[in-house]
Amino acid sequence: MNDEHILYTSAEVRQKIIELFSTSRGRRVAITAFVGAGADAYLPKANGIELVCWPKAGGTNPFALRKLMKKGVSVSFVDSLHMKVYWTEDKGAVITSAAASTRSTTPSASQNWRWKRAPRSC
Numbered sequence: 001m002n003d004e005h006i007l008y009t010s011a012e013v014r015q016k017i018i019e020l021f022s023t024s025r026g027r028r029v030a031i032t033a034f035v036g037a038g039a040d041a042y043l044p045k046a047n048g049i050e051l052v053c054w055p056k057a058g059g060t061n062p063f064a065l066r067k068l069m070k071k072g073v074s075v076s077f078v079d080s081l082h083m084k085v086y087w088t089e090d091k092g093a094v095i096t097s098a099a100a101s102t103r104s105t106t107p108s109a110s111q112n113w114r115w116k117r118a119p120r121s122c
Contacts, residue, residue: 003092020094021049022045024091025090026089026090028087030051030087031051031053031083032083033083034053034054036064040064046068048073051075052075055077
């Protein structure tokens with residue numbers, strides 16, 4: 001069985017991230033260059049999520065970060081971060097070029113994504 005899948009549309013990426021983060025019972029980590037408006041919409045069950053992002057002015061929205069932090073998200077900063085990985089301990093990961101924002105996961109956003117199921121040994 002192939003546990004790696006290509007997600008062809010931004011809608012598929014958004015749905016897979018929501019699915020992973022809402023059904024996981026383990027550790028959940030979002031590593032993304034930027035956090036924008038609407039990030040909370042696809043990081044469900046926010047309490048306990050670990051978020052790593054680049055606090056670059058004009059890229060990361062401080063209001064979106066505050067909203068996530070009020071919901072229990074732990075936020076860490078890394079300068080010059082570019083990668084985007086949405087990982088759960090027990091459900092798998094999405095490796096994408098989409099940042100945590102509504103703008104990055106709209107139907108007009110043309111990007112590449114992969115979803116990998118967590119190994120059965122987790």
